[in-house]
Amino acid sequence: MSVIKKIFGILWTLMGVGIIPLVIMQAMKEIAAKPSEENWIFWSIVIVVLMPIISFSLITFGIFALKGEYDVLA
């Protein structure tokens, strides 16, 4: 079980890292296509609020999982 937890730890870390360029590229694409106020508001909330929370928590959690910090269940 602890091996699976560690393997998933890599997945969470990769997801946390991968989400950053994905979101930023999508935001740039959509704002460039339609630079409206609503587009700016929406993507600002996603980039400034949601993305950092998801990325930071997934990366940190993934690293902890990879190091075996969660081998003894919470």
Add this chain to the structure above:
Amino acid sequence: MAQNVTNVSQTEEVSSTRRVIAASSVGTLIEWYDFYIFGTLAKIISEQFFPKDNPTAALLATLATFAAGFVIRPFGALFFGRLGDLIGRKYTFLVTLVIMGGSTFAIGLVPGYKTIGFFAPAIVFVLRLLQGLALGGEYGGAATYVAEHSPAGKRGFWTSFIQTTATLGLFLALGVILIVRQTLTVPVFEDWGWRIPFLISAFLVGVSIFIRLKMSESPMFVKMKKEGKTSANPLAESFKKKDNLKMVLIALLGATAGQGVVWYTGQFYALSFLQNACNIEFEQSNTIILIALVLGTPFFIVFGALSDKIGRKYIMMAGMLIAVLAYRPIYTMMYNDADLKQKTEIVEQTNVSEPKVEVKGTDTVTTIVTKKTFTDGTTYKETKKETIPQDEAKKAELAAAGKLKPETKKSVVLPQNIFYKMIGYVFVQVLFVTMVYGPIAAFLVEIFPTRIRYTSMSLPYHIGNGVFGGLVPLISTRLVEATRPAPGLPPADPLAGLWYPILIASVSFVIGMLYISNKTNNMDVD
């Protein structure tokens, strides 16, 4: 004799615990009420406080304000959580109540955009932030306070009463709005009547403050303080110490994020979907949600109590998994049951009114009302309002900008049998909510030590519930809009908004299943 003394002592203990639960729950319920009347009246607030030129922008602006109310909650959790771990639970959640009540009352007094221009949305925005800040401090305090009074082995049951308050707060908000709307006429309600639910808050908060002032401090906090064991810096201890940080992360990713999206989908998104995708009339859609909430609320207590017996994890995870699998089928049935294209119109009963032309200021407003009836008993009303400036130059300018389109309001009233089916669809979603939300307060309380409990449990709760959950309306609306082939045309996939909660709940489910233990921590909370 000794038996009698024991019985009296047990009765007193139960009575005292009930007082603690009642006093904590009433305050938290009122805070949720305050918070939700804003979201429930989002459309009217949008018209009152944001420029009307672009209705979508106005609605998004309101949703953004709504989101700001949620996004600020984690800061409230940090600020008041720290205070609660330093000076005590009781006074901290008294302060949050005063801030919440004050800002809600003030929103009811802010003049509209037409009167004070940009100051109106700016003031509302600041007041909304204050609401978010107060709510961020409230929930963790109430859950901690009740848990620290609860007997071991009954923590899930006792804290589940706090868990009912969020849903009951929404219920109260919807109920008050419906009563005020029915008492006044619709135009009066949309003009100034919507302020009444905000103003009523002052009375509710006053009562709650009176009750809370009579409460005593949490016994565990008192003991800890006497022994000089309180944390000198709860923030640093919560988030800089690896052992606590890893619990904060698992609470967020494995529980509260999934819980947050299931919560908002089952209650807020369901209402928004009924009103915007199915065009169901305001009162009928709110009644559907109200009845489903009433039927579902006791299950918070059922699942909270059950979690004391079989553990917290599997109940929460089952709720997430079933929600993930069932959302698309449930919403497909909701959509189909209200879809007019799948119904047979009784053409001879169709009525199109003569155009009603009025002059309003410098504009000519033409209104046409179309009424249709369908064989299954569904009725449909469409009000098309075209506003054309009398000034030719302004008219040409608006025409060039493509802003001369008529404003269309659609309203579907369902027959009894479909109305009951809709209640069933929403009730099932509320059941998912009760599964994920009923046991979560006990789960969060038990994974953190007393000295930093208020701070540590508040943050993951408010990020999960506030940010992940609170953004459901904004992100889901956006996902549906992305499937719209062109402005004015219906979206290709009206269910696209569900992908956000499905994705978040799926990730949370996998993390929860892998990394959270089902062992109920029945040790002393300390």
